[in-house]
Amino acid sequence: MPRAVLRSSEARLPRKRAARVSFVVAALLILGTYARAVSVLSGNVSGTLSAANSPYRVTGSITVPIAQTLTIEAGVVIKFQSGTGLTVNGTLVSNGTAAEPVYLTSVADDSIGGDFDGIPSAGAAGDWGELLFDNANA
Numbered sequence: 726m727p728r729a730v731l732r733s734s735e736a737r738l739p740r741k742r743a744a745r746v747s748f749v750v751a752a753l754l755i756l757g758t759y760a761r762a763v764s765v766l767s768g769n770v771s772g773t774l775s776a777a778n779s780p781y782r783v784t785g786s787i788t789v790p791i792a793q794t795l796t797i798e799a800g801v802v803i804k805f806q807s808g809t810g811l812t813v814n815g816t817l818v819s820n821g822t823a824a825e826p827v828y829l830t831s832v833a834d835d836s837i838g839g840d841f842d843g844i845p846s847a848g849a850a851g852d853w854g855e856l857l858f859d860n861a862n863a
Contacts, residue, residue: 763841766803769793771815776800776825780838786854789815799825802838807831810854817858829856 764778767785771793774781780802786809789795794816797803801821805811811829821827828837834848 771795774798774801774803780804782806782832782841783809783811783853786810786812788812789817791815791860794818796820797827799827802828802830804830804832804834804838804841805853807852808854810856812855812857812859814859 764774764781766781766783766787768787769790770787771789773796776798779798779800781804783803783805789812791814795813796818797820799820799822803811819827830837831848831852832841833846833852835846836848840846
């Protein structure tokens with residue numbers, strides 16, 4: 726009974742298609758490295774920021790309103806974009822520990838919470854706004 730044998734030299738894709746496939750595979754690998762599940766924060770916030778949903782990216786300044794509480798679980802990373810900050814008018818509870826601290830840092834700080842954009846960078850003083858406690862409990 727005859728058998729069909731496929732030699733590797735016969736199993737090649739046409740050059741253009743092979744190039745497209747290689748480009749798509751490379752793009753997926755690169756994007757997959759930097760694409761992260763990130764929770765976005767902006768405006769009024771309360772409730773609990775969980776480690777399971779961390780890291781958090783602050784895209785617009787955030788505020789804990791009067792008579793409300795924001796609890797931050799141990800191990801949470803909150804990364805602030807340039808010009809954004811946190812104002813606490815209510816109650817802020819940070820449950821960080823020595824083993825699992827809570828980090829408030831810049832989106833440019835790749836050393837904490839990873840790289841968000843695929844561009845190596847380090848945070849610096851003044852990268853984000855302020856942490857303001859105004860009539861607050863902390």
